[in-house]
Amino acid sequence: MSAATVPKALDHSHHLSDLARARESSPLKSLIKYMGKPGIISLGGGFPHPGYFPFESISANVYAPDAFPLHNAPEGTRTNASHGVADVQKYGGDINLASALQYTLAMGIAPLRTFIRDFTTRVFEPAYADFVTYTHAGNTDAWSIIVDTLFNPGQGYFTEEFTYPSAQATAVPHGVKPVPIKIDAQGLSAEDLRRVCEGWDEAAHGGMKRPHVLYTVPVGHNPCGTTMGAERKKLIYDICVEYDIIIVEDDPYYFLQQEPYVLPQHRTASTSATDAVDDEAFLSKLAPSFLKFDYQGRVIRLDSFSKTIAPGARLGWYTCSPLFAERFERQAETSTQNPNGFGQALVGSLLTQQWKGVDGYLRWLRGLRAQYTIRRDFTIDAFARTFVLTPRGEGDATSTVLVASSSKDSKPLFEFVPPVGGMFIWIKLHLSSHPAHPSTPTEIDELERSIWVDLAENGLLVTPGWYFNAAALKGQGHFRIAFSYSDEEEMVKAIAIFARVIKSAFGDSGK
Amino acid sequence: MSAATVPKALDHSHHLSDLARARESSPLKSLIKYMGKPGIISLGGGFPHPGYFPFESISANVYAPDAFPLHNAPEGTRTNASHGVADVQKYGGDINLASALQYTLAMGIAPLRTFIRDFTTRVFEPAYADFVTYTHAGNTDAWSIIVDTLFNPGQGYFTEEFTYPSAQATAVPHGVKPVPIKIDAQGLSAEDLRRVCEGWDEAAHGGMKRPHVLYTVPVGHNPCGTTMGAERKKLIYDICVEYDIIIVEDDPYYFLQQEPYVLPQHRTASTSATDAVDDEAFLSKLAPSFLKFDYQGRVIRLDSFSKTIAPGARLGWYTCSPLFAERFERQAETSTQNPNGFGQALVGSLLTQQWKGVDGYLRWLRGLRAQYTIRRDFTIDAFARTFVLTPRGEGDATSTVLVASSSKDSKPLFEFVPPVGGMFIWIKLHLSSHPAHPSTPTEIDELERSIWVDLAENGLLVTPGWYFNAAALKGQGHFRIAFSYSDEEEMVKAIAIFARVIKSAFGDSGK
Missing domain, CATH: 3.90.1150.10 (Aspartate Aminotransferase, domain 1)
Known part of the structure; x- marks a missing residue:
């Protein structure tokens, strides 16, 4: 499919919860046209002056993107032990504290947004044209926002028969129940998903309608450790098209994909080499995201820096249709607002300046692999x-x-x-x-x-x-x-x- | 009242929402006793190794606590322009990146917790014994968590007739409506609150029961700019005792309290001096918090570093009864988890190390005043x-x-x-x-x-x-x-x- 013929997302507004429908659009929208007017003085925003931020500059000693080698080596040994300095001043530059530590848009600071967009386009290759990428404060927070946005009490969602308990604890108190689907060695079973969809009996589920959402951790599943390959994902995606199911792809472990395990007695010199020769070969070895099959905009993908940078960053991003992104933004405005500015500034500086963008980050991820x-x-x-x-x-x-x-x-x-x-x-x-x-x-x-x-x-x-x-x-x-x-x-x-x-x-x- | 006779919080569990009641306690509690056992090897937690955090150390150039003078001076001029360095290494010390950037407890890192507890005790002097202080990811997020914890759909809350729109946008989509109370030059009118409580007519409010929550911004009200004095707060507190109302004291502007304004023609040399002589005199000039009157643990106070350090920190704290704190913690575990680690580490290092704790921060706040x-x-x-x-x-x-x-x-x-x-x-x-x-x-x-x-x-x-x-x-x-x-x-x-x-x-x- 050439880029010109890639379709736009379908209208999935019928999947929105009553709560999401009840959220109004930002009431200041009509006033925004004046805000960028050159020379205009704004006494509108309730912003503290950055002169009162006690942080004048922040600098971090950071690892080089190729700190970790690509081939077998003792665990934890950095073969490039040099440091770079990610430096953020209060004023000036693409990333500065005056902006990052101010109230900012829920969507995050511009250089990080651009990085995330470029990275997603290159690595996950969504199959529809108008996908949106959008920062959030960690996948747990994102799932919490999704629960509010997609579910009314009494509804349910399909998920692996074993699941991350916090995901359940987010949904269940809202009266939203998991409906378990069997797993096998590749994770969630497409066959079982089809069986459950086909034979759905509301009465047997206490009046619950057939779930309209699948929540899955497709790579390095927690706790099962399973990873879905391309074929399995395509099968599941097609079932979700057939039954009009939104797929929430919670994928924090995506870049911790590993070579297949070989028992010591069968190991040879060639099976010990753990890496592909270049970025493209590396990417081709990874199971594709559901996004790659998503020609209808029904996948809400959650990425996180928790496993690849640090959990304390509380920073990640959605990739989803414009409709969902807009509702998530409204929801974030009344809860976490933007992800924290220290994390945005430091992770943004690391990725876009020290590591020079997508290529540097890919090299880092190959080292982690x-x-x-x-x-x-x-x-x-x-x-x-x-x-x-x-x-x-x-x-x-x-x-x-x-x-x-x-x-x-x-x-x-x-x-x-x-x-x-x-x-x-x-x-x-x-x-x-x-x-x-x-x-x-x-x-x-x-x-x-x-x-x-x-x-x-x-x-x-x-x-x-x-x-x-x-x-x-x-x-x-x-x-x-x-x-x-x-x-x-x-x-x-x-x-x-x-x-x-x-x-x-x-x-x-x-x- | 001597410290020994300060009462404990009343049981306010009847104020919890159905959602808050439905949240289970953390299921791993029964296993926790093994976790601190010396020498035990844990393969339990899903933690990335801190050796893979690409941040080796972070240091910030920070202002001195007395950067800003205590008396009239040109706006924005620092009379002490020296810098300190808030330095956080990956390992070692009270605050380090290996901990702060890891998954941490929702309650935040220990030195920051201690600081917040000490500060609250000294500055706000809660009138009950078992109050709890607890970090959150900004007052907006905290209010969002409170809405989930205290309200069922169809309930309402009292608030100033003009209010911060985001506070409303958080509650209204949940079917939780503001009930406006008149304001005068000191903010929310105690008289009007009593009038509305006394004459509450469910039918006239579409079947809504008398609200069990008051949400107020008592200092530097947004948008009204009003500040409640001690007398007004005491009157309102007593009404809330009488009608069993929980008070949510959203107080981000508390430390932006200013001297009374004097018209230029009446100004003298003595009215130009803007500060008190020492910390105690400074604190005595501030309107007290509702906590000072709270002998029943019915106040949920929200403090924030947004206006005193920087909004991008997305960091603040609750002061409330143990019952509410525990429910907020469960709610946070399934949404924002802990506040971000970069902010905790840097703000924690600034406050507890560079500024030497409560005294340094008070000096900073006097400068802001x-x-x-x-x-x-x-x-x-x-x-x-x-x-x-x-x-x-x-x-x-x-x-x-x-x-x-x-x-x-x-x-x-x-x-x-x-x-x-x-x-x-x-x-x-x-x-x-x-x-x-x-x-x-x-x-x-x-x-x-x-x-x-x-x-x-x-x-x-x-x-x-x-x-x-x-x-x-x-x-x-x-x-x-x-x-x-x-x-x-x-x-x-x-x-x-x-x-x-x-x-x-x-x-x-x-x-």
Whole structure:
């Protein structure tokens, strides 16, 4: 499709909540035409004078975009240890404190806006013409704004059967319920989504209409660690077109995509090389965003700097249709207003000045990809040293499951999908191998909990599976392990504790 | 009352909204006891490693706390032009980037929390024992969280008859309506509040129950420029006790309180001295917070650094009872999470390290008081040079109204309360003196609008009165003028335009 023939977003105004419809447009719009008039004196705005901002300048020592190498190296080692200085003065320049620390538009400061627009266009390639990019104060805040904008009480949304609990805690008190869709090794199942849509029975769901929103974390899913490939996304997008469903693509882990995991015994020199040769090859290795299939403007994509710069930045952006963007802006004006100015100025200066824009940021992201691949590898390698890991194929190469047992011939103790994105390994216990033979959901939950306590008493904290349960179903038996934080030495210790406790809990001596 | 006998907050849980009641406590609470265990390895949290934060250190050149003088001086002149350096390294120290830029608790980083607690205790002196202070991402966001926490659709809140429009835009789409209370030269009228409470008629308000919340901006009211004294606040507090009303004290302008305005012809050397001799004398000159009367924990006070440090910080704090604080925290966890880390680190470092805590910040605030007094004075002085300003007493010395006419004997054109706080002068046009003799509300609104357009066409932007109308009543005839931004030269030009346009509009040659 040539650029000239790319369509515009469809009108999705029928998806707006009563609350979003009730928000008026900004009442000062009619006055705005005077505001840019040359020489006009404004006594209109309630702005403090920047002369009273006690910050005269802010400078940050920042890493070079190529601080981290592209190929295997010890975790955390910067091969370019030089620093740049991101410097923001009170006055002058594209980015300055007089503007960034003032009341600003909800859409953020101009250089950051331009960067985000350029980056989104190049990397995600939305398939419609009039998409809008727009800063927000973190994906959690953005989802909260989306809940207000798209849902009336009593409505629901489709989501993975296990889900980030904060996403649920945002929606549920508004009377908005998650409707769980099964997952497999590639994440949300298109087949199950179609099945649930086709057979939707309002009465069986307490009168709830078929949900008009899908909320999904498609890459490095939290907690499941799964990543949807292009084919899966296309299938899901088409179902959403068929059933008129808005897709909220919450994608903070997108740039933590990793090379497929290879067991140590199958590893060769070529599989150890973790990076593509250039930016284009790098981008082509990443699962595409839903935006790439979105010819109707029904995707609301949430990007965040939390995992690629720092969580404390509380800064990210929407990519969505103009209709949704305008309603989000009205909502933001009455809550968070603009994202904080210190973060906008410093992240903006880092990205657009120190790192020279999109190319520099892509180099940084390639370094992160290598780092997370190394972390993922040393974590699963530690499992491979303490358990026998046997692959069980499920479709294509990226959707293998590894089944863990004490020895080649003993019963499986647990399994997990070796992640190709994100920070998490999602351990599914094979509780049927447990000597207690738990059968009721309550028994299974109690066993999950008692093993969790054993782990904690032995010095290892993991996150229990019940914490992520979208449907509050009982009886799963999972743990989530984050490989984003500990170094290799600590991880080896941690997995040793895990192995000792699990084998002991299962009464498994490997025979 | 000695500290030992200060009471605890009453149980105000009956004021919580259905939404606030529906929010569960954090599900991980039961697991927290393991988290601080020495030597425990946590693979639980989804934290990126701080080694991947590209910010190695951040340092800011900051003003000295005594940058601005305490006595009359040219506006904007720093008499201490030295700089300090607020320096935050990635690791080590009380404030560091590894913590501040990580996911942190909604309550904010520890040194800032301690500062806020100490400051609130010393300056506002809450009259109950178990008050809680708690960071938020700006008063607008805090009010948005309060609306969710205290109101069900169909409920209302009392507020000044003119109000900050964003406060209204936050509540109204939730089906929560403002109920206007009259104002006089000291702000919200206690008498009118009592009258409205006593005579509340649900049927006359479309079935709305008597509001259980008062939302007020007591100091430097936006737009009215009025400031409530201690006596007024005590009267209002007692009414709120009688009718079981929660008071939301939105007080961003508290530290922009100014000396009473004295007309140039009455000014003496002693009235030009703008400051008290020390911190205690300074604090004693400020109207007390509602907290000082709050022996029941029914005040939710909102403080902000927006007007005293910078709006872009998007940082402030609640002072309220533990019950409300806990519900606000749950709400914040599913929206803004913690206030941004760059702001917390830099403002925290400025206040607690560079400015050495509460004393330094008080000195800074005294400087701001002098600056805003100077700005307020040169603005009203400019009116006094182009109009005859005649005081009309309304109660005590701080509640004088100045009536403006072209000459001593001509008809009054407008009037305003010379503010003793905040940034705004609220011009009330005497439209009965206008040759068009507008009589219907629509005629008055059209006249306000046409004068506004005349001002804009002549190079002066002010904010039209209709923008602030709590009850969407028509027919007022007001303009809001901000004196916070323009310097004296620009202000003199602005008031000259104002005088020319107003006199011409009123067909008034001063005879």
